[in-house]
Amino acid sequence: MDSSPRFLLALAVCAALVGCSPTVPPNTDPIRLIDQLxxxxxxxxxxxxxxxxxxxTWTFESDSEGWSVALGIEGFRVEDGALAGSTAMPTPPxxxxxxxxxxxxxxPVDEVWAVEVRARVSAGANLAVRFGRGADLVLxxxxxxxxxxxxxxxxxxxxxxxxxxxPSNPLTVGxxxxxxxxxxxxxxxxxxxxxxVRLVLRKEHLHSVPSGASWQGLGEIYxxxxxxxxxxxxxxxxxLPEDPFLELRVGSIExxxxxxxxxxxxxxxxxxxxxxxxxxxxxxxxxxLDLGELGGQPVRVSLQLDGAEPGSLGFWGxxxxxxxxxxTADATPDQPQGVILILTDTLRxxxxxxxxxxxxxxxxxxxxxxxxxRFADAISQATWTKVSVPxxxxxxxxxxxxxxxxPDRLPASATTMAEVFREAGYATLALTSIPFVGRMTxxxxxxxxxxEPGSLGxxxxxxxxxxxxxxxxxLVPRLLDWLDxxxxxxxxxxxxxxxxxxxFRPAPEHELLFAAEGEMDRLDEMTEQVRPLIKHPLMKxxxxxxxxxxxxxxxxxxxxxxxxxxxxxxxxKGMDDQFxxxxxxxxxxxxxxxxxIALVADHGTELLEHGDHFHGHTLYGELNRVPMLLWGxxxxxxxxxxxxxxxxxxxxxTMLDLAGLPTPEPVQGRSLTVLFDGSGNEQWxxxxxxxxxxxxxGLAKWSLISEGWKLIRKGAxxxxxxxxxxxxxxxxxxxxxxxxxxxxxVERLARLMENWRAEATNARLDDAVANATLDAAELExxxxxxxxx
Numbered sequence: 001m002d003s004s005p006r007f008l009l010a011l012a013v014c015a016a017l018v019g020c021s022p023t024v025p026p027n028t029d030p031i032r033l034i035d036q037l038x039x040x041x042x043x044x045x046x047x048x049x050x051x052x053x054x055x056x057t058w059t060f061e062s063d064s065e066g067w068s069v070a071l072g073i074e075g076f077r078v079e080d081g082a083l084a085g086s087t088a089m090p091t092p093p094x095x096x097x098x099x100x101x102x103x104x105x106x107x108p109v110d111e112v113w114a115v116e117v118r119a120r121v122s123a124g125a126n127l128a129v130r131f132g133r134g135a136d137l138v139l140x141x142x143x144x145x146x147x148x149x150x151x152x153x154x155x156x157x158x159x160x161x162x163x164x165x166x167p168s169n170p171l172t173v174g175x176x177x178x179x180x181x182x183x184x185x186x187x188x189x190x191x192x193x194x195x196x197v198r199l200v201l202r203k204e205h206l207h208s209v210p211s212g213a214s215w216q217g218l219g220e221i222y223x224x225x226x227x228x229x230x231x232x233x234x235x236x237x238x239x240l241p242e243d244p245f246l247e248l249r250v251g252s253i254e255x256x257x258x259x260x261x262x263x264x265x266x267x268x269x270x271x272x273x274x275x276x277x278x279x280x281x282x283x284x285x286x287x288x289l290d291l292g293e294l295g296g297q298p299v300r301v302s303l304q305l306d307g308a309e310p311g312s313l314g315f316w317g318x319x320x321x322x323x324x325x326x327x328t329a330d331a332t333p334d335q336p337q338g339v340i341l342i343l344t345d346t347l348r349x350x351x352x353x354x355x356x357x358x359x360x361x362x363x364x365x366x367x368x369x370x371x372x373x374r375f376a377d378a379i380s381q382a383t384w385t386k387v388s389v390p391x392x393x394x395x396x397x398x399x400x401x402x403x404x405x406x407p408d409r410l411p412a413s414a415t416t417m418a419e420v421f422r423e424a425g426y427a428t429l430a431l432t433s434i435p436f437v438g439r440m441t442x443x444x445x446x447x448x449x450x451x452e453p454g455s456l457g458x459x460x461x462x463x464x465x466x467x468x469x470x471x472x473x474x475l476v477p478r479l480l481d482w483l484d485x486x487x488x489x490x491x492x493x494x495x496x497x498x499x500x501x502x503x504f505r506p507a508p509e510h511e512l513l514f515a516a517e518g519e520m521d522r523l524d525e526m527t528e529q530v531r532p533l534i535k536h537p538l539m540k541x542x543x544x545x546x547x548x549x550x551x552x553x554x555x556x557x558x559x560x561x562x563x564x565x566x567x568x569x570x571x572x573k574g575m576d577d578q579f580x581x582x583x584x585x586x587x588x589x590x591x592x593x594x595x596x597i598a599l600v601a602d603h604g605t606e607l608l609e610h611g612d613h614f615h616g617h618t619l620y621g622e623l624n625r626v627p628m629l630l631w632g633x634x635x636x637x638x639x640x641x642x643x644x645x646x647x648x649x650x651x652x653x654t655m656l657d658l659a660g661l662p663t664p665e666p667v668q669g670r671s672l673t674v675l676f677d678g679s680g681n682e683q684w685x686x687x688x689x690x691x692x693x694x695x696x697x698g699l700a701k702w703s704l705i706s707e708g709w710k711l712i713r714k715g716a717x718x719x720x721x722x723x724x725x726x727x728x729x730x731x732x733x734x735x736x737x738x739x740x741x742x743x744x745x746v747e748r749l750a751r752l753m754e755n756w757r758a759e760a761t762n763a764r765l766d767d768a769v770a771n772a773t774l775d776a777a778e779l780e781x782x783x784x785x786x787x788x789x
């Protein structure tokens with residue numbers, strides 16, 4: 001119920017002046033059972049099972065237990081019951097690192113839950129582990145997999161310390177031979193001593209801890225999960241909202257039949273029940289129970305698990321009681337019933353007709369912009385997904401949110417957009433296409449449910465080769481199904497699609513929209529012809545050549561890019577067709593006037609404008625100028641074109657503003673609603689920042705756009721910088737460097753950049769400081785959900 005001062009004042013005025021009996025709004029707040037666990041009654045807990053397969057443990061009282069040097073370690077030995085040595089090479093952002101390794105013993109097939117290490121390390125910032133597959137350790141494959149490094153911060157010093165490293169991507173062992181690769185430090189000349197290494201499997205961990213909250217996935221679909229053991233019964237005493245229904249997902253990792261039973265009982269009423277038996281592990285089954293006849297009453301909700309054996313595990317995913325009275329049919333709510341953030345990975349703005357493109361690649365996107373607000377000059381805060389998406393979802397600059405490199409994770413002290421909507425009673429769902437947007441980066445914060453890219457089958461498999469397929473074809477239908485289940489309840493969904501990402505061959509039904517017959521086969525042939533000449537290992541893997549490499553292969557760069565563009569345009573049109581299906585479903589559900597939609601790209605992609613391919617390596621205009629728009633007939637004006645230069649970190653506070661929700665205090669973006677009437681464009685003077693502090697191809701870089709200029713700073717912060725200067729309006733792709741002709745402009749903008757950097761650095765998130773303010777129960781809850789390691 002609204003308890004704002006404005007609402008309470010209205011009640012008082014109504015009662016005093018009119019003598020009325022004001023109508024109290026119905027209770028529509030959701031009840032998430034995972035949030036009620038601390039007060040739940042748990043009965044029938046079994047004794048811990050003694051027959052659970054374990055992982056592996058290595059101790060070093062007398063010998064190395066099979067461990068050996070993989071790379072870059074000097075003085076490797078067993079000394080005083082520990083593996084000892086020194087790191088002898090630096091650790092690059094991507095590539096080989098000093099490491100030791102051991103062949104994995106025979107293990108049961110299971111996911112790795114954690115690697116525990118007890119060690120003393122004299123210097124360095126991070127301790128990392130990797131895994132290699134196969135009987136032979138192939139170091140280029142191990143170190144060349146950008147998704148395969150997992151790390152935790154080091155506490156360098158003379159004491160032995162215990163570290164726990166949780167894989168941020170699913171990692172299965174036991175399917176064949178393999179190796180564990182451990183990098184004790186990322187510093188050169190660091191001395192280390194390791195007393196113990198332990199590999200913990202998921203089932204082993206879950207059987208060893210009490211029933212409770214967790215973040216669990218089956219088939220790479222994850223939910224906030226209550227984990228219980230047969231024959232436990234968990235009971236929750238709650239007061240139901242009006243027009244209630246219970247929704248949940250159930251599943252198990254155990255073989256054998258498992259029965260899940262829900263019972264909801266009000267005093268003097270017959271219980272309402274739902275029951276589901278499952279026989280197949282590793283998949284979720286959806287359930288729903290209508291509780292309408294018990295609306296507004298105190299009830300007991302019980303979750304009963306019966307498995308094949310005492311102690312069998314069961315997962316209760318995203319179990320929540322929601323209200324169907326969020327929105328009524330005869331009135332438009334002041335707060336949107338639904339909010340959808342569409343994040344289009346790698347989509348260039350200059351391949352959309354709403355930014356002047358000559359082909360009709362995205363008529364649906366164009367219509368949304370025409371009926372809503374188009375931002376003519378939106379700038380992304382990074383040019384690769386790992387760094388850009390946390391900025392969009394937190395409203396923080398990368399320097400402040402601290403995600404800069406592949407293994408980095410968003411600090412739990414960050415507040416994501418999803419967390420704000422969850423707190424406001426919205427059901428929250430994320431559908432993702434690339435691991436960077438999920439738990440690998442700790443971006444599951446605030447989502448009750450998340451579909452990771454591994455749930456897309458061939459898409460997940462292709463990710464290791466850089467391909468993302470055309471994910472909208474699978475993800476939009478999933479979103480439509482989820483929308484069908486909302487039944488009037490509030491919802492927030494992230495739809496992250498990667499159709500514009502390489503490889504550029506469209507789905508078969510869209511291949512010939514812009515490409516000639518056989519052109520995409522020709523592109524594949526040219527890619528294989530040039531691949532052996534591509535020097536950068538990651539770009540070789542992705543099939544992304546530089547111009548000189550195409551020349552060296554005897555291929556025409558213009559022909560190569562021309563076919564890429566034809567395929568890319570077809571892929572964009574296929575994605576846009578899925579957006580059309582989404583809009584149609586919103587109309588069918590009567591949600592057109594009850595939703596707010598935002599669309600933004602995390603970055604663009606280079607197509608040889610500066611002699612290269614891909615993204616993340618520069619800050620030029622083809623990478624950091626992105627499409628961005630807002631649509632919602634009840635919340636956003638129609639036909640507005642915002643000319644001011646804005647940033648993607650501004651999207652979060654703008655969406656929260658339009659949804660009537662508060663913006664968290666640390667957010668550095670600003671609401672753009674002040675620009676909707678056109679009066680604020682001239683007064684909007686904020687510089688727009690893009691960062692590439694860790695760059696897999698060249699020097700670190702920062703850019704600043706202000707006063708119609710764009711300054712790019714190159715080089716490490718502790719070194720002598722180099723600058724480039726471009727006319728942002730007349731040279732949006734940044735081809736004509738004017739730094740030598742405009743030294744005073746360079747100097748002025750460089751000072752502005754340094755001032756910004758100092759402010760962003762001072763605001764950097766620090767989980768260690770934030771965690772010190774939490775009580776033990778809250779800290780354990782964050783750990784159980786994977787927010788804190």
